[in-house]
Amino acid sequence: MRLLFVGLLILLFVAEHSCARCDMSTTARVREGNLRQSGVFNWLGVLKVHLHEGTNFKVAVSGIVLIKVKYALVNADDVVRVPKNVLESDSLAVFLAADDTPWSVAPLSYMTHPEYEYSTLNTIAVLELNSDDAQDYPLNPICFPEAMFNTSGFLYLTGYTDENRVLEKVIYKILYLEKKVCEEFYNRAGLSDAKRAPTAYVCGFAPYNGTHCVWDNGMVLVSNATGWFTLVGFGVRGPGCAAPARFIDIFQYLDWIRTATAENVPMYDAIEDYRRDDSHKPFV
Numbered sequence: 001m002r003l004l005f006v007g008l009l010i011l012l013f014v015a016e017h018s019c020a021r022c023d024m025s026t027t028a029r030v031r032e033g034n035l036r037q038s039g040v041f042n043w044l045g046v047l048k049v050h051l052h053e054g055t056n057f058k059v060a061v062s063g064i065v066l067i068k069v070k071y072a073l074v075n076a077d078d079v080v081r082v083p084k085n086v087l088e089s090d091s092l093a094v095f096l097a098a099d100d101t102p103w104s105v106a107p108l109s110y111m112t113h114p115e116y117e118y119s120t121l122n123t124i125a126v127l128e129l130n131s132d133d134a135q136d137y138p139l140n141p142i143c144f145p146e147a148m149f150n151t152s153g154f155l156y157l158t159g160y161t162d163e164n165r166v167l168e169k170v171i172y173k174i175l176y177l178e179k180k181v182c183e184e185f186y187n188r189a190g191l192s193d194a195k196r197a198p199t200a201y202v203c204g205f206a207p208y209n210g211t212h213c214v215w216d217n218g219m220v221l222v223s224n225a226t227g228w229f230t231l232v233g234f235g236v237r238g239p240g241c242a243a244p245a246r247f248i249d250i251f252q253y254l255d256w257i258r259t260a261t262a263e264n265v266p267m268y269d270a271i272e273d274y275r276r277d278d279s280h281k282p283f284v
Contacts, residue, residue: 003231013162021069023140024228032208035169036113039098041158041229041251043067043142044169044220047074047107047127049082063159063166063218064093065231069131071261073144073234075217078113091127097138106130109267111260113253115199122198122236124253126260128267142222143230155204157234157247159219174204174221177244185244191249197276200252202233205244214243221247 086187182203221233
């Protein structure tokens, strides 16, 4: 495989939340690896769902990223699997607002991107959070880049791991791969599934990660080419941390995100009959 060094150019709009409100505090001075329960990247969170099946009880989680005070991005297929009554009454969006300091807020509803199920299962949904009544709101949304720049040498993947039996943040350097190299890998590995392939994605791999792991839904591809970290891609469950991984290209969805998070736009369940087949079971 050939690594593309010429760079990835991404043009993103000026974020609707002002730069003063998005997180410009965290710069490149973040070490790679396990950050433990650090308060950096407090826009990183998980959707935590309590599932009761008879006498059995389990907790399912999916990664989320805060994009506005009241909204986060979540994997569409993950959130659609959660029954509406469970999402509203037995779920929480959990963030680490400061070191070893979790902060949670209840989700209200969600909106899936229109391509969900019709084109791909791996797309984004906007999760509405019940932040209006929050006291001393401690979070800062992630920033969007404001102009075109070369991000290929400044890519990192961050999210949560439970490798130590607790949720901890991790960050890894990512090297960019051109799309045709990525597609060749998925075809040769027998992992090419059109229904699960994002319609628009950025591809990369973690060359310095020696652990045996798999990227989970909701991990976040970021760039610090501007000095602070900005949102580039949204992760989907991948074949392995050192293998080429696909990240939903957020640039292609920005107009829809802007519309979906506008005031007075109702959230809704896009697929009411999502339990019609066995493929839709609660995520774990």
